[in-house]
Amino acid sequence: xxxxxxxxxxxxxxDCLPDSRVVDLLREELGHTxxxxxxxxxxxxxxxxxxxxxSKLSCLMLAAQLQGRSITTIEGMSSGKKLHxxxxxxxxxxxxxxxxxxxxxLMATVDFLQRNxxxxxxxxxxxxxxxxxxxTGYQKIIDAVESAAAEMRDEL
Amino acid sequence: MTTYASPIGSSLKRVxxxxxxxxxxxxxxDYYPDxxxxxxxxxxxxxxxxxxxxxxxxxxxxxxIFAVLTHEDIKGANRVGVPEMxxxxxxxxxxxxxxxxVVLVLAENKTLLQEAIDKIIIKYEPLPAVFDPEAALAENxxxxxxxxxxxxxxxxxxxxxxxxxxxxxxxxxxxxxxxxLPWQEHAYLETEAGVARVDExxxxxxxxxxxxxxxxxxxxxxxxxxxxxxxxxxAPYLGGGFGGKDGITVQGLLGLAALHSGGRPVxxxxxxxxxxxxxxxxHPGQVHYELGCKNDGTLHALNCRIVLDTGAYASxxxxxxxxxxxxxxxxxxxxxxxxxxxxxxxxxxxxxxxRGFGAPQVLAGLEQVMDILADxxxxxxxxxxxxxxxxxxxxxxxxxxxxxxxxxxPCLEKVQEHPLWTSRQAWVSQxxxxxxxxxxxxxxxQGTGYGPMVADIANAKIxxxxxxxxxxxxxxxxxxxxxxxxxxxxAAEVLGQAAECFELIQPDTLQTLPxxxxxxxxxxxxxxxxxxxxxxxLKERILTRACNMGMGLYAEDFLLSSGRLNHLPSGREIPLxxxxxxxxxxxxxxxxxxxxxxxxxxxxxxxxxxxxxFPHRVFAFACHLARVQIDELTGEVEVCDYLAVTDAGKVxxxxxxEQQVQGGAVQGMGYALWEDFKLDRGELMTRNLATxxxxxxxxVPDILSIAVETVEESGPFGMKGIGEIVINLALPAIxxxxxxxxxxxxxxxxLTAEQLLLILEKRPAE
Numbered sequence: 001x002x003x004x005x006x007x008x009x010x011x012x013x014x015d016c017l018p019d020s021r022v023v024d025l026l027r028e029e030l031g032h033t034x035x036x037x038x039x040x041x042x043x044x045x046x047x048x049x050x051x052x053x054x055s056k057l058s059c060l061m062l063a064a065q066l067q068g069r070s071i072t073t074i075e076g077m078s079s080g081k082k083l084h085x086x087x088x089x090x091x092x093x094x095x096x097x098x099x100x101x102x103x104x105x106l107m108a109t110v111d112f113l114q115r116n117x118x119x120x121x122x123x124x125x126x127x128x129x130x131x132x133x134x135x136t137g138y139q140k141i142i143d144a145v146e147s148a149a150a151e152m153r154d155e156l
Numbered sequence: 157m158t159t160y161a162s163p164i165g166s167s168l169k170r171v172x173x174x175x176x177x178x179x180x181x182x183x184x185x186d187y188y189p190d191x192x193x194x195x196x197x198x199x200x201x202x203x204x205x206x207x208x209x210x211x212x213x214x215x216x217x218x219x220x221i222f223a224v225l226t227h228e229d230i231k232g233a234n235r236v237g238v239p240e241m242x243x244x245x246x247x248x249x250x251x252x253x254x255x256x257x258v259v260l261v262l263a264e265n266k267t268l269l270q271e272a273i274d275k276i277i278i279k280y281e282p283l284p285a286v287f288d289p290e291a292a293l294a295e296n297x298x299x300x301x302x303x304x305x306x307x308x309x310x311x312x313x314x315x316x317x318x319x320x321x322x323x324x325x326x327x328x329x330x331x332x333x334x335x336x337l338p339w340q341e342h343a344y345l346e347t348e349a350g351v352a353r354v355d356e357x358x359x360x361x362x363x364x365x366x367x368x369x370x371x372x373x374x375x376x377x378x379x380x381x382x383x384x385x386x387x388x389x390x391a392p393y394l395g396g397g398f399g400g401k402d403g404i405t406v407q408g409l410l411g412l413a414a415l416h417s418g419g420r421p422v423x424x425x426x427x428x429x430x431x432x433x434x435x436x437x438x439h440p441g442q443v444h445y446e447l448g449c450k451n452d453g454t455l456h457a458l459n460c461r462i463v464l465d466t467g468a469y470a471s472x473x474x475x476x477x478x479x480x481x482x483x484x485x486x487x488x489x490x491x492x493x494x495x496x497x498x499x500x501x502x503x504x505x506x507x508x509x510x511r512g513f514g515a516p517q518v519l520a521g522l523e524q525v526m527d528i529l530a531d532x533x534x535x536x537x538x539x540x541x542x543x544x545x546x547x548x549x550x551x552x553x554x555x556x557x558x559x560x561x562x563x564x565x566p567c568l569e570k571v572q573e574h575p576l577w578t579s580r581q582a583w584v585s586q587x588x589x590x591x592x593x594x595x596x597x598x599x600x601x602q603g604t605g606y607g608p609m610v611a612d613i614a615n616a617k618i619x620x621x622x623x624x625x626x627x628x629x630x631x632x633x634x635x636x637x638x639x640x641x642x643x644x645x646x647a648a649e650v651l652g653q654a655a656e657c658f659e660l661i662q663p664d665t666l667q668t669l670p671x672x673x674x675x676x677x678x679x680x681x682x683x684x685x686x687x688x689x690x691x692x693x694l695k696e697r698i699l700t701r702a703c704n705m706g707m708g709l710y711a712e713d714f715l716l717s718s719g720r721l722n723h724l725p726s727g728r729e730i731p732l733x734x735x736x737x738x739x740x741x742x743x744x745x746x747x748x749x750x751x752x753x754x755x756x757x758x759x760x761x762x763x764x765x766x767x768x769x770f771p772h773r774v775f776a777f778a779c780h781l782a783r784v785q786i787d788e789l790t791g792e793v794e795v796c797d798y799l800a801v802t803d804a805g806k807v808x809x810x811x812x813x814e815q816q817v818q819g820g821a822v823q824g825m826g827y828a829l830w831e832d833f834k835l836d837r838g839e840l841m842t843r844n845l846a847t848x849x850x851x852x853x854x855x856v857p858d859i860l861s862i863a864v865e866t867v868e869e870s871g872p873f874g875m876k877g878i879g880e881i882v883i884n885l886a887l888p889a890i891x892x893x894x895x896x897x898x899x900x901x902x903x904x905x906x907l908t909a910e911q912l913l914l915i916l917e918k919r920p921a922e
Binding site: 028032033037040041073078094103124125126131135 | 167169170172173174176177178179180181182183185186188266342343344345346347393394395396397398427428635636637638811812814815818819820821822823844845846850851852853854856858859
């Protein structure tokens with residue numbers, strides 16, 4: 001089937017099987033390998049993308065569900081060369097180790113900070129509990145989200 | 157002239173950060189070559205069986221199936237492994253665990269691949285299987301590998317010091333306990349992945365998520381019968397490793413596939429379930445401890461028996477046992493000791509390298525026995541440890557000489573004076589309703605590098621580019637621990653450059669030089685030493701050439717700074733590119749080979765155990781404290797506060813150091829409390845992340861990290877490895893805290909809520 005959607009601000013028209021998974025579509029057909037897959041069954045959050053601004057697991061979505069939607073992946077997070085403040089905070093605060101969970105963490109954080117611009121650490125922990133990280137112990141990720149939230153509030 | 161701050165000791169931002177957070181960094185799993193085939197294995201569904209017939213006829217002519225391969229298609233020895241080459245790429249005569257690959261399929265896409273794998277029929281003749289290592293040691297046990305003198309015993313040995321049997325009877329207090337330690341799954345987020353192809357010149361090129369590109373190349377040549385100089389292995393940044401990619405995972409199958417793909421590229425990427433099924437795990441262990449002391453608090457005698465289940469294949473089951481034995485007496489002086497170890501084949505999944513490498517299993521036991529013994533003689537558990545802790549020059553109870561920096565006593569003292577320890581009684585007494593609180597601690601050590609018999613060598617290579625920038629050729633894979641950014645930091649320090657002046661080449665057997673595995677807490681220690689020397693050599697060449705060119709009289713008059721050479725007496729600035737232009741290409745490349753020092757003393761260990769890596773020379777040390785709270789109604793354990801005090805030498809980068817401490821402690825908490833890898837007669841019961849429970853952000857506290865910065869003279873800028881010491885102590889510290897809360901030790905881990913609830917229910921009503 002033919003589907004039309006927006007990917008990182010650019011209109012896409014593609015032919016695909018309606019039951020192909022969105023994560024495969026992004027990675028294999030569209031070359032957007034920033035979206036990772038680590039479990040394929042909705043348990044780890046590595047494949048998180050934004051669909052109309054809301055975080056979704058792309059391993060649990062089928063291509064047909066993209067029709068008419070606007071998608072953001074990690075590749076579309078920063079505008080131009082300047083990193084998004086959340087990305088910058090992840091680098092500055094040491095929230096990245098192997099980095100395989102990072103794109104999903106970042107996508108989930110964008111969604112979360114839109115809903116809660118001034119979270120405390122416990123709220124951040126709760127918000128990111130669907131995103132597994134095996135390297136960091138989460139502490140520096142929480143630090144980064146806390147710092148990015150403050151930065152983004154200042155910018156407003 | 158720019159002001160220059162030394163990068164060593166500063167939290168220089170990771171150079172791999174921007175690529176990783178923008179989604180642009182390409183991991184092995186991210187390669188999708190044009191026209192590529194997908195490869196996948198049909199795996200055994202028997203734990204032990206003879207292969208009677210492989211029927212590939214139902215799939216051979218299916219549309220979209222490119223090739224169906226069996227062991228008969230393998231030209232080489234069809235065996236991989238280090239040091240014992242006993243694991244087939246594709247099973248030939250028999251299968252030895254549920255998960256052994258038997259048939260390899262190459263298909264046009266993932267869907268067709270899975271359909272074909274499901275349709276292949278393999279006829280087996282089941283053999284008696286053995287799942288318990290003690291049972292596997294019995295005289296009449298089914299044999300995993302034929303023609304082995306030691307039958308199912310992969311490696312066994314003893315450390316004997318003094319006379320522990322007689323000495324035990326001289327003790328005033330003795331404690332005995334049996335511990336059961338579980339498998340632990342690495343559960344790196346990037347499951348095993350790679351792509352391979354054979355190019356026009358017959359080069360088999362494999363890009364894989366591997367900690368061991370150089371070793372892989374040798375193993376692949378032997379197993380597949382392809383010339384070693386026609387194999388190229390490239391290791392991009394790994395999406396986690398922790399030891400689980402210390403050796404061949406998909407590389408053997410990928411290489412085989414590429415040799416039968418008609419020149420097309422081939423991709424493999426294990427599903428999570430296949431990863432759980434086929435990857436190595438932390439060895440489960442049965443550890444018996446008997447520890448005795450005198451009334452004055454002096455440890456006197458130790459008996460320890462360690463049985464590790466290495467599963468169907470050797471992998472690193474020998475070296476893991478040797479390190480378990482080496483670390484079995486922990487950080488204590490004990491004059492009389494008997495440490496026996498057995499690493500045993502069973503029809504279970506394969507045990508292999510995992511961060512800590514045998515030390516977590518034994519320290520879990522020892523450090524709990526230390527607490528019980530302290531209680532028995534009414535000593536404070538911390539004072540008891542301080543009383544017996546080794547100092548530099550001492551030998552541990554396992555006979556390991558502490559020849560290098562040894563700061564376990566300062567680590568213990570830091571905990572002793574810390575408010576989390578000093579205020580523990582008040583904290584426990586403020587326990588909320590229906591909660592029980594306890595505070596536990598544990599101490600331990602971890603060897604750095606390969607031990608005495610396998611040369612721990614790193615070959616660094618650094619190049620001054622013609623434009624005045626530098627290129628570091630990394631020899632050791634970066635699985636996330638940050639050795640690549642640390643390499644930049646080290647070279648930046650020596651050459652006076654900003655981080656932006658460097659580019660990195662990832663480990664690649666064509667471009668970089670062999671530097672061993674990304675393992676054994678050695679990556680920065682060994683490669684860093686080599687790189688520091690190579691950079692120093694390059695600096696001397698640059699300065700000498702500047703003098704040759706008449707830019708100054710003396711090398712010491714120059715200062716290297718970012719992209720420039722400053723001639724201090726005249727104040728002139730010379731672009732580095734200008735100096736580079738006057739050097740021949742080979743002069744601009746500096747190579748240095750570093751070999752780590754080894755412990756040659758004492759030579760009283762069984763040669764097989766010594767060959768497997770006993771003992772080490774350089775050790776990191778730590779003391780961890782955990783404050784735990786148990787819910788009386790659910791049995792749930794909450795770790796409320798956690799303190800990690802570490803001696804890993806000088807801290808090169810505080811941020812990267814903390815990353816290791818925090819991540820290691822949390823992976824240790826998973827091992828202690830939740831990660832319950834279950835098997836039923838070789839059948840995997842926990843096949844995904846819904847049933848095998850990893851710590852989430854909600855399950856763990858912030859970790860407080862204190863560095864005791866000794867100077868390790870042999871390490872680059874005084875550092876020693878930190879990658880593994882950080883995971884070793886969460887289990888015993890938490891177990892000791894739980895025991896103080898509920899009044900009883902639990903000897904089987906993980907320390908599940910279920911076990912806690914059973915204990916709490918038996919408690920008499922107050």
